[in-house]
Amino acid sequence: MRWILILSFCFFHLYAHAAINVGYFKNAKYHLVQGSKHKTGYLYNAEATKGQLHIVTLDWPPYIGNALCNKGWVFQFAVSLLAEQGYSIFIEFLPWARAVRAVELGKADILMPEYYIEDSAPSDYVKDKTRREVLALSNSFSGGEIGFLKRKGDPDRFSGNLSSLKGEKIGVVRGYQNTPEFDAMMDNNEFAIVEAVDDLQLVKLLVGGRVNLIIGDPTVLRFTVNYSDLSKPEKVTLLRNIDDETKPIKYNHLYFALSKNKPKWRTVLSDINRALYMFENSEETNRIIEMGSSECF
Numbered sequence: 001m002r003w004i005l006i007l008s009f010c011f012f013h014l015y016a017h018a019a020i021n022v023g024y025f026k027n028a029k030y031h032l033v034q035g036s037k038h039k040t041g042y043l044y045n046a047e048a049t050k051g052q053l054h055i056v057t058l059d060w061p062p063y064i065g066n067a068l069c070n071k072g073w074v075f076q077f078a079v080s081l082l083a084e085q086g087y088s089i090f091i092e093f094l095p096w097a098r099a100v101r102a103v104e105l106g107k108a109d110i111l112m113p114e115y116y117i118e119d120s121a122p123s124d125y126v127k128d129k130t131r132r133e134v135l136a137l138s139n140s141f142s143g144g145e146i147g148f149l150k151r152k153g154d155p156d157r158f159s160g161n162l163s164s165l166k167g168e169k170i171g172v173v174r175g176y177q178n179t180p181e182f183d184a185m186m187d188n189n190e191f192a193i194v195e196a197v198d199d200l201q202l203v204k205l206l207v208g209g210r211v212n213l214i215i216g217d218p219t220v221l222r223f224t225v226n227y228s229d230l231s232k233p234e235k236v237t238l239l240r241n242i243d244d245e246t247k248p249i250k251y252n253h254l255y256f257a258l259s260k261n262k263p264k265w266r267t268v269l270s271d272i273n274r275a276l277y278m279f280e281n282s283e284e285t286n287r288i289i290e291m292g293s294s295e296c297f
Contacts (some may be wrong), residue, residue, distance in 0.1 A: 041092035106261025131207035
């Protein structure tokens, strides 16, 4: 985990709005995908033969972020996969709820990175539909642990069984998937849920005493505090006053979520899954993860 903390020094605001090139290896040959600023995002592989895909994403360091050096490894991974399959890629950073809405309503092609979506999870934006009725998930790729964080010094509340938390006041980010079991219990009103707009506000809810637990990727939550525009004393206060629950919930893989409102979604899904297999089989996925956030040093 130490390298993740080191990465907190990697980003600088001069990268925040700069377009970057992305590169990947195939059959021992390096392929460079050129990028440029375009409208409210970034455009890659502009002359591609298969047309353009509109991807919406969020600031979710260390996986992806507009101010991270080279935008984070998930950004580079997505561009590499889709460019290899012959697509032009337009990526926008949006607040998560807006990103989800854009894809579920068919205003964008792909939402990423997404956790697994349970079949019964309801859509907040398409009436009387589940999320899986309006979105198609790709095969999985590398993700991270998900668990609960508590205030420093508080006793553990999570026994390893979510039933031990019934009625507990828990903070979540609006629109996030967490785990299928937790999300189902949340939808059934088995917890006292307080919603945050993003990960930083989620940490503030916990430290401020408005909730007793928050749920998320502990690495992301800590990195988000370091990545924020808060003053150094404010960051120190937040980080000193949070702690992991002893028992994690599970490891969460990541996915691409495709809008079924787009006419060619099945073809795009097949191409993404093909590329995921190729990159994993050649170990290019691991190379991108290891190198994707370290090239700015």
